[in-house]
Amino acid sequence: MRQKTCGEFWMRKTFGVLSLVLLFVSSLFAAEGLERPDVERWVDALLKQMTLEEKVGQLVQYSAGNATGPASEHLSFQELIAKGQLGSLLNVTGATETNALQRIAMEQSRLKIPLLFGLDVIHGYKTIFPVPLGMASTWDPQLVEQASRIAAQEASADGIRWTFSPMVDIARDARWGRIVEGAGEDPYLGQIMAAAYVHGYQGSSLSNHDSLAACAKHLAGYGAAEGGRDYNAADISERTLRQIYLPPFRSAVDSGAATVMSAFNPLNSVPASANPMTLSEILRHEWGFPGFVVSDWNAVAELIPQGVANDPATAAQKAILAGVDMDMESGLYRRSLVELVRSGSVPESVVDEAVRRVLRVKFALDLFDHPYVPAATPAPMLDATHVELARKVAEQSLVLLRNEELHGAPLLPISSNLRTIALLGPFADSASDMLGSWPGKGDAATVVTLKSALMQRMQKTGGQLLYAKGTDIDGTSDRGFQESVIAAQQSDLVVIALGESAASMTGEAASRAYLDLPGNQQKFLETIVAIGKPVVLVLFTGRPLALPWAAAHVSAIVEAWYPGIQAGPALARTLFGDVNFTGKLPVSVPRSVGQEPLYYNPPKPGRPAGNTDLSHPPRGEAEKYVSRYIDEQNSPLFPFGYGLSYTHFAYSAIKVSTASINVRTMNDKSDAIAVSATVTNNGARTGQEVVELYLGQRGTSVNLPMKELKGFKLLSLAPGQSQRVEFKVGYEELAFWNIEMRYLVEPAQVTVWIAPDSVEGPSAQFTITK
Ligand code: BGC
Numbered sequence: 001m002r003q004k005t006c007g008e009f010w011m012r013k014t015f016g017v018l019s020l021v022l023l024f025v026s027s028l029f030a031a032e033g034l035e036r037p038d039v040e041r042w043v044d045a046l047l048k049q050m051t052l053e054e055k056v057g058q059l060v061q062y063s064a065g066n067a068t069g070p071a072s073e074h075l076s077f078q079e080l081i082a083k084g085q086l087g088s089l090l091n092v093t094g095a096t097e098t099n100a101l102q103r104i105a106m107e108q109s110r111l112k113i114p115l116l117f118g119l120d121v122i123h124g125y126k127t128i129f130p131v132p133l134g135m136a137s138t139w140d141p142q143l144v145e146q147a148s149r150i151a152a153q154e155a156s157a158d159g160i161r162w163t164f165s166p167m168v169d170i171a172r173d174a175r176w177g178r179i180v181e182g183a184g185e186d187p188y189l190g191q192i193m194a195a196a197y198v199h200g201y202q203g204s205s206l207s208n209h210d211s212l213a214a215c216a217k218h219l220a221g222y223g224a225a226e227g228g229r230d231y232n233a234a235d236i237s238e239r240t241l242r243q244i245y246l247p248p249f250r251s252a253v254d255s256g257a258a259t260v261m262s263a264f265n266p267l268n269s270v271p272a273s274a275n276p277m278t279l280s281e282i283l284r285h286e287w288g289f290p291g292f293v294v295s296d297w298n299a300v301a302e303l304i305p306q307g308v309a310n311d312p313a314t315a316a317q318k319a320i321l322a323g324v325d326m327d328m329e330s331g332l333y334r335r336s337l338v339e340l341v342r343s344g345s346v347p348e349s350v351v352d353e354a355v356r357r358v359l360r361v362k363f364a365l366d367l368f369d370h371p372y373v374p375a376a377t378p379a380p381m382l383d384a385t386h387v388e389l390a391r392k393v394a395e396q397s398l399v400l401l402r403n404e405e406l407h408g409a410p411l412l413p414i415s416s417n418l419r420t421i422a423l424l425g426p427f428a429d430s431a432s433d434m435l436g437s438w439p440g441k442g443d444a445a446t447v448v449t450l451k452s453a454l455m456q457r458m459q460k461t462g463g464q465l466l467y468a469k470g471t472d473i474d475g476t477s478d479r480g481f482q483e484s485v486i487a488a489q490q491s492d493l494v495v496i497a498l499g500e501s502a503a504s505m506t507g508e509a510a511s512r513a514y515l516d517l518p519g520n521q522q523k524f525l526e527t528i529v530a531i532g533k534p535v536v537l538v539l540f541t542g543r544p545l546a547l548p549w550a551a552a553h554v555s556a557i558v559e560a561w562y563p564g565i566q567a568g569p570a571l572a573r574t575l576f577g578d579v580n581f582t583g584k585l586p587v588s589v590p591r592s593v594g595q596e597p598l599y600y601n602p603p604k605p606g607r608p609a610g611n612t613d614l615s616h617p618p619r620g621e622a623e624k625y626v627s628r629y630i631d632e633q634n635s636p637l638f639p640f641g642y643g644l645s646y647t648h649f650a651y652s653a654i655k656v657s658t659a660s661i662n663v664r665t666m667n668d669k670s671d672a673i674a675v676s677a678t679v680t681n682n683g684a685r686t687g688q689e690v691v692e693l694y695l696g697q698r699g700t701s702v703n704l705p706m707k708e709l710k711g712f713k714l715l716s717l718a719p720g721q722s723q724r725v726e727f728k729v730g731y732e733e734l735a736f737w738n739i740e741m742r743y744l745v746e747p748a749q750v751t752v753w754i755a756p757d758s759v760e761g762p763s764a765q766f767t768i769t770k
Contacts, residue, residue, distance in 0.1 A: 033256060034206075034290040034360050043359045047352055049111055050084075055355045056337040057085035058113065059320075061294065061328045064101070065091030068120065069297030073331050077101065081115065082108040085334065087358055088162070088294075088326065090118040093441060095373035098159025102371045114371035116362055118162035118294075120438050121201075121212065122181060123147070125154035127386040127565060128435050128442035131502075131542060132167065132193075134397035134561035136183035136586035137643070139690040139712055141196035143393050148200025150386045151440070152212040157380055158441070159373045161365050162213040164261060164294075166197035168248035169218055173597040174590060175228025177510030180437055180542030180561070182223065183248070184586030185599040185640060188709045190248035198255040206258060207366040216252035218263030218296055220278045221245055225265055228596060230511045233266040239702065239737045241267075241278075250287060258291040258361045262324050264299050271306045273299035274315075279323030292325040292357035301330035312336055317345050325354035382446060387566060394563035394570030396688075400581035400644040401589070402557040411534050411556040413577025413646060414493060420464045422487040423454055424528060426473045426521070427497035427540040433473075436562030437507030437542060446565045450497055450538070453568030457576065466491055470528075473501045474519040481527055488531045495575070496528055499540030502562050506542025515546040515593045522549070529553050538571060544589035544638075551637050559585070577646055582688040582714075584643035584757065588636040595632060600640040600758040601705035609634055641692050641709070641757035647683030647719065651691075654754050654764035663768050666745040672730030673766055677754040679725055681717035688716045692755050693727045697748040701739035707758060725754065734768070 047055070057080070063069075064077050068091060080086040081104040092098055098117050105115045123129045129147040130137075138144065148165075155163065168190055171179035183193035194216060201212040220241065221234035236245060249260065262279055263272035272278065273295045283289045300319040301312065309315035316336040319327065327333035340346040362368065380386070403410045414421070427433055431447035451467055458465040470484035471477070488494045498521045500506055505518060516522060526549070529535050536556040539545065550557060558581075563570050573579050590598045605627035615633045618624035628634055657674040665671035679691055693711035697704045710733040715723050727733075729752065734745045747770045755761020 034258060034364050039360060039363050043356050043363065046111065046113075046359060047355060050355070052338050052341055052348070052351070054084040054111060055351050056333060057083070058087035058355045058358045059326050059337065059351070060086050060331075060334045061088040061090060061118070061326050062086065062331070063091045063329055064089045065093065067091070069329065078104055081105050084109040084111055084113065086115065087113075088116040088118060090328070092117055093119060093158045093160060095157070095159050095375070099372045106371050113359070114362060114367040116162050116365070116367065117160050118164060119155065119160045119440070120165065121151050121155045121160065121163035121440050122165045122167070122438035123436065123440070124151050124390070124442060124564065125158070125440045126381040126442060126446070127151070127154060127390050128439055129390050129393050129564045130397040131180050131436035131562045132182055133180050133184060133542065133586060134563060135393065136189060136193050137399050137561065137583040138393060138396040139189070139584055140396055140714060141192050143396060144193055144196040145200040146389055147393050148197045149203060150389060152201045152203060153210045153380050154386070155212055155440070156210045157373065160212065161367065162215065162259065163201055164215045164217060165201070166194055166214065166216060166252065167218065168194045168216050168252055169223030170245050170248065171223040171587070172599040173225075173228035174515055174543040174587065175511050175513065175593065175596055176223060176225055177230055177505070177507050177512065177542065178223065179587065180506045185588065186586065186601070186709050187244050187247040188711070189586055191251035194248040194252040195255040198252050198257045202256060202258065206364040209366065209370055211365070213258035213361055213365060214252065215259040215261050215294065216249050216257045217261035218272070219249055219260050219283065219293070220263060220272060221267040222263035222265050222272065228511050230509050231264050233269075235268055238741065242737050246282065253283070253287050253289050258364065260289065260291065260293050262293055262295050262299060264296050264302060266306055271299075271303050271308055273324055274303050274308055274318040274322045276322045284323065290357070291361055292354065293323055294326040295319060295324045295328050295330070297328050298330045300324065300327045300332045313340060313345075316340060320346055320350055320354065325357050390564050391566035391570050394566045395574055395579050396582050397561060397563060398570065398574050398581055399559040399583040399585055401559055401638050401642075402551060402554070403644055404555040406534050406555055412536065412575060414536070414575050416461055416576060418463060418492045420466060420491040421454065421458060422466045422468070422484070422491035422494045422533075423451055423497070424468050424470045424484045424487065424494060425497035425524070426469055426471060427499050427538070428467060428469065428495075433499075433502040433540055434562055434564060434567040436502045436564070442565065448566060448568040450495070450568045450571050453572040454495070457572050471520055471524045473499075473521070476520055478520060478523070481524060484524070484528060485531060488528050488533050491533060493534045493536065494528055495536045495538060496525060497538045497540060498525060500542060500545070502540070502542060512543075513593070515543070515590060515596070517545065517547065525550060525554070536575065544585070544587050546590045546592050546637065548591050548637060580646045580685060580687045581644060582690070584641050584690050585638060586640070588640045589638040591637045592632050594629065595636070598636055600636075601708050603703040604706050639757050639759045641690075641755070642759070643690075643757075645683075645687045645689065647681050647685040647687035649687070649689045649717070649756060650680045650682050651754060651756065651762055652678040652680070654752060654762050656752065656764050656766050658766065660767040660769050663745055663747050663770060666731055666734060666768060669731045672728045674726055675729055675752050675754065675764065676724055676726040677762065678722050679715055679717070680722040681719055684719050686716070686718045688714055689756065690714055691725050692757065692761075694753040694755060694758065695729065695733060696751045697734070699748045700736070700746045702736070704736060707753065709758070727754070
């Protein structure tokens, strides 16, 4: 391939032997970042060969498969590719399909610049893992990295070298449908997960042919859509933007993410896809991001309805000047950019810089030398090791929210001696829902549902599973209830699988104003619970739902999110106790929708409600003039970081290495405090515990949150076993954007918690002195 593509080019450029040396050198340094002197020289040389039309072509991307947004123009992609006027396609998959289009670029276009094929590979390609909110519930970056690596191996074998993942938007409002696509509400957990995805997709080097270029999206503030309504405006102070919303993007960029996607939404009244502050000042200049920015679907054209451009050319001009390098789907760069440059409205140097960024990524992916999927590539799809990992990740993503004692013992794990189990509800056998939103190329036929896994299990032990769907997800008819009631009456235990439709109630353009169980599922649940049998509620949702009745009346509740193709085996194994529950919530679970946005780390109010979590109207002054609702508690139903296990972990008092430390040593990073505690498994089973570190600071120039997650560790402990956990608390953990918008550590009183969640756990103090 080299002779025909890169080789021709090199001969034209007369670099001769030098070029071969550079190529050799470049392969030696393939694991390094995007910017390398050899690549820069090469990109510059190519740029000099390009006409303005060819340059603009590199900045144009269209969807050539199933549309993932509002339908747009119909074009002959073949013709554009042959003319060198298309840089990338999304939504085309398959070695044959991508190779055929690539062949046009490599054989018919003048400069033979390869196409880059992109797809939303969000939580797996064929082997579908839990949705990202579930992945975050594992609190296990290694697992997430491994899952993303597998996604990259499978997708690249089908011609894809670029995924529009990870979505690193912080989501503090459960009404927002896309909360399912990210790591939840916390910037620290978001940073850790962002890095894990990028490392997994991009592997040890982008030039490996099973690597995908990652894309951190959607810059910025998309998850802060007001009212949780998708595409709505976000108004975020610069401090909150930098402190809460940007850190996961920074983490992705620092981990080497090759691309970033600009968001749709207005951010502080400036559309995110025409926002020079986020796209240029911060991303490029402050963070030194060398990759390229792609707009979200049609976002360049949407600058017109957003009111900052009255015509397509102005929209294109604003987007490229702000820092959007590639235009996804709107066609406005294709139609306007050449003329904008010719008329002097956009300097050609701006276009050159955008093209340079795109070429850099294509080069890093080794597409010039290896543009095709080799025919001999063995398809790694759904390999047994992949499926096994899918099961493991699914197991660790399940969060046990409640497990009440019945007859002196917790209801779960289910005893293998039980003769008859009733399995009810619309999710018990819904394979497609298990795939979640953005199911890649996942196929419902590869899903093992809860019904088939439990059936198999009960057959093995000689027990009986009585299955009845009971009701539809969004149904109003009670006709199916009766069959379920009979099944429940005949059983020793009921497992009821309820939730939201993955495809239509979660993900993009699926915001909800109500956070309850859709249709008549609540009524169904109450009907079944009224029978009086022990009930295990398994929730399949893309967001935390507000289910206070269930939390008060159902003995055991498991939040399963959408666990992927191994949903059934993962659930069966945890419900029966073959494996322990280890997942913890990456989001706060509300009591009612009126609490949203609900998150554990807001700034502290001057009139806190104190320790009393009030749910009744104020009785007297002391209860009135405080930050509270008159008709709802402030606290979540289940807090961020929470999750039960079949064993119990005890936390010792915290040791702090010194009671005070000087602020200067913190800011010059020459010192840190060690905080430690001992965690003991004092239950009867082996278990894995996510040990969480929270910090709170007082006496600072700005109001910092009461608590902020700053670290976590996963421990695996046998019954009776103890382990000391130590965290370093230094500049990284304590610095913040102060009143002058400087990022530093200030003198403060610091409280530190080493805790099982964001509410419980022992605390200790230390002082940062002047
Ligand atoms: C979504 C992006 C996605 C893109 C391409 C858009 O509608 O907002 O997250 O990557 O489509 O499918």
